[in-house]
Amino acid sequence: MPNVQQIHPMSELKQRLEQILEVIPPRSKVYYIDYPVHSNCGDLLIMKGTEAFFKDNQIQVIQRFSVYDFDERMDIPRDHILVLHGGGNFGDLYVMHQNLREKIVENYPHHRIVLLPQTVYYQSEEALRQTVSIFNKHKDLHLYLRDEKSFQLISDHFPNCKARLMPDMAHQLWPIPFKGSPSKERLNFLRMDIEAGDEQAAVASQMQDNTLDWHTLYNRYERKLVQWAGGGLRRMKGSKLLQLGWRLYSDYLVNKAIRRFAKYETIYTSRLHGHILSCLMAKPNVLIDNSYGKNSGYYHLWTHKVNTANLAETISGSISVKPNYREKQTITV
Structure with missing residues (x-):
């Protein structure tokens, strides 16, 4: 029998990220929002993986914005996809980033919005209910989750959102x-x-x-x-x-x-x-x-x-x- 070479598990994780192309097709025009500007290199690795994913799939980044310089009232063409940085700040531990996320979902109801792989954690039921009330009104919102607990929480509370399991964007750097x-x-x-x-x-x-x-x-x-x-x-x-x-x-x-x-x-x-x-x-x-x-x-x-x-x-x-x-x-x- 021929010797079949086994694919490396890290290559498998990188290949799995290609499923994101179902909602951000190659050659799409996107706004990349909430990229990190701090010394947490974990988030920087996510950003570098995200940028590599865009480049590898000919996805055109029209503009980039951090939490510091995004204006949620700006006029964005309807055919442009709003892509939000992944990581571990979805919830009520990191209020600045969550507030930006909720404002974008609220202010752009007619755009496709994609949240790259996140971990979700809430300490407060009230904060969770607030996010639910905003997110469930959007008709084209896609959430990628990095773990089963986050996926279950989103599936249980956000029925109008399209939730999928996905590894971290940093795997694109493998x-x-x-x-x-x-x-x-x-x-x-x-x-x-x-x-x-x-x-x-x-x-x-x-x-x-x-x-x-x-x-x-x-x-x-x-x-x-x-x-x-x-x-x-x-x-x-x-x-x-x-x-x-x-x-x-x-x-x-x-x-x-x-x-x-x-x-x-x-x-x-x-x-x-x-x-x-x-x-x-x-x-x-x-x-x-x-x-x-x-x-x-x-x-x-x-x-x-x-x-x-x-x-x-x-x-x-x-x-x-x-x-x-x-x-x-x-x-x-």
Whole structure:
């Protein structure tokens, strides 16, 4: 029998993104809205994947807008599709982005609106009801969800929206090459914000000197430039020159993250995009859950077949790793 070469799981995830072409056909004209202007490289990876998806499929981006410079009253041709940046800010944890999302859906009832793959989380039933009341009035609204819990919530509460499961847009970047060999054993890349879960404490408490997050990956001058870019977009809304400058600078920020990850044999991370970046680089990694199960939900649905990816849980102060294609191991920290 002929030897049939098995497709890599990361290639499968990249190919799955092609299903988005059902609602954003090749050569469409789009407005790309809510692209990130901050130092969270996870969102920057999503943006780079999104831009690569547009380029690979001859999708014409007429204009780009961040949360700082979009005017929800602007006149947009009816045949142009409004494409909103994906990520993990759908819900009531990140109010600025959710407010923009709801204003766009409310103010453009006759346009096709596509929300690229998102994780959905609400703390407040009232906030959920507000979104439901706005979204369910729209007749051509398409939502892509990164995990089953988000998909179920949208399916239950948003009957007029077209909901589909889809991996993160950063998978369009597969594979990410890098130079050199690792010179260090392990990087703890742990989130230090409202989504930090109890499970990462066993790692962080023992390895503080070797722990990073997106905001500590960059120095104060690099973060200052990010703040300057955001302020400039507020003052000069829609400036093509500033937008171009940000796209070039964000390339630098992403490349710095790739160079840092390349130095380590293994990445332990509670950042979903620490995990995804490691997978894109084919680098061994251990994913630790966040506060509400976003990371484990993503792993179980999409990346569990990637043989460099492992899911962690804490048992008696140790990290127990559930590996792929190798014997289970327990790593004490």
